[in-house]
Amino acid sequence: MDELKIFTGNAHPQLARAVTKYLDIPLGEAEVFQFSNDNIFVRILENVRSRDTFVIQPFSRPVNQNIVELLIMIDALKRASAGRITAVVPYYSYGRTDKKDQPRVPITARLIADLITVAGADRLLSVDFHAAQIQGFFNIPVDELTALDILSNHFKTKNIKDPVVVATDIGITKRARDMAARLNAPLAIMEKRRLGNIDKTETLNVIGEVKGKTAITIDDEIDTGGSLINTVSTLVERGAREVYACCTHPVFSGPAIERINASPVKEVVVTDTIPVNNGNKIDKITILPMAPLLGEAIHRIHTGMSVGAMFE
Ligand code: R5P
Numbered sequence: 001m002d003e004l005k006i007f008t009g010n011a012h013p014q015l016a017r018a019v020t021k022y023l024d025i026p027l028g029e030a031e032v033f034q035f036s037n038d039n040i041f042v043r044i045l046e047n048v049r050s051r052d053t054f055v056i057q058p059f060s061r062p063v064n065q066n067i068v069e070l071l072i073m074i075d076a077l078k079r080a081s082a083g084r085i086t087a088v089v090p091y092y093s094y095g096r097t098d099k100k101d102q103p104r105v106p107i108t109a110r111l112i113a114d115l116i117t118v119a120g121a122d123r124l125l126s127v128d129f130h131a132a133q134i135q136g137f138f139n140i141p142v143d144e145l146t147a148l149d150i151l152s153n154h155f156k157t158k159n160i161k162d163p164v165v166v167a168t169d170i171g172i173t174k175r176a177r178d179m180a181a182r183l184n185a186p187l188a189i190m191e192k193r194r195l196g197n198i199d200k201t202e203t204l205n206v207i208g209e210v211k212g213k214t215a216i217t218i219d220d221e222i223d224t225g226g227s228l229i230n231t232v233s234t235l236v237e238r239g240a241r242e243v244y245a246c247c248t249h250p251v252f253s254g255p256a257i258e259r260i261n262a263s264p265v266k267e268v269v270v271t272d273t274i275p276v277n278n279g280n281k282i283d284k285i286t287i288l289p290m291a292p293l294l295g296e297a298i299h300r301i302h303t304g305m306s307v308g309a310m311f312e
Helices: 013-023 063-079 108-119 132-137 148-156 170-183 226-237 256-262 291-303
Strands: 004-008 030-034 040-044 052-056 084-089 123-127 142-145 163-167 187-194 201-207 214-222 242-250 267-271 285-288
Touching: 004 013, 004 291, 013 052, 013 291, 030 063, 040 063, 052 063, 052 291, 063 084, 063 108, 084 291, 108 132, 123 291, 132 142, 142 291, 148 170, 148 242, 148 267, 148 285, 163 170, 170 187, 170 214, 187 226, 201 226, 214 226, 226 242, 226 256
Parallel strands: 004 052, 052 084, 084 123, 123 142, 163 187, 163 214, 214 242, 242 267, 267 285
Antiparallel strands: 030 040, 187 201
């Protein structure tokens, strides 16, 4: 397995190109397209026999199509005798369906893990799962990277006076505490409740002091932006001077961008695990690159170096 080969599906070729640029290798050649009957066709256009192969494919929109594309690419690599196949899924959609919290519901995050494994992946590389326990849904090695340093370093350069890091819900508290430690700031926690299975939430309480402070909210993803705008308006009501927001995965579905533009949030800082607006700038939204982190992790996996050491 002396040669490293990186391939991409159609989910986020810009990210795959940025990773290969970081590693100073060409992007592997493959044909990946859909026939008019929606069937996906894949052909790997170069020899991968015994090579160390990686497929970069976040589960961004169209989510289900991108998942199946990845599975078919893994199958193509396996049948082409690749030495090792690593699925690089910077955004693992369906991560929120990770437990049976109502009668007769599936655990789709586990089902997708099984599909990736059965397709033939030997390893998975991902970034900031919705819940770290998703690692355990896989029976193959998983490396979960975090964007925490990338996001924290962005705020460090701003020299924000009197900051408070705000966890947008209880589930993200640990990551928020880690960010607060990096920024030498106190922590506050929003107590959020999701209303049924629709994309609606309400904020019940704020635990911690935010009055007169500059709040930095953190979440794993911003989807419709509902949680974010509730959080921002609650913080403003409770006397926060300014509110910044950050998350790893900018899902930005439905009204998210209009909601962000209309809200008093000063800046929303995200990473490019998911393509946003075809790479064009959007007011208030800062997109930080993930390619150096992913590229470094791929280099370490390929050469047998520690990935954990990147975060020590
Ligand atoms: C859910 O628990 C996640 O951590 C996010 O808070 C959620 O995905 C945000 O969704 P939305 O932007 O639709 O409120």
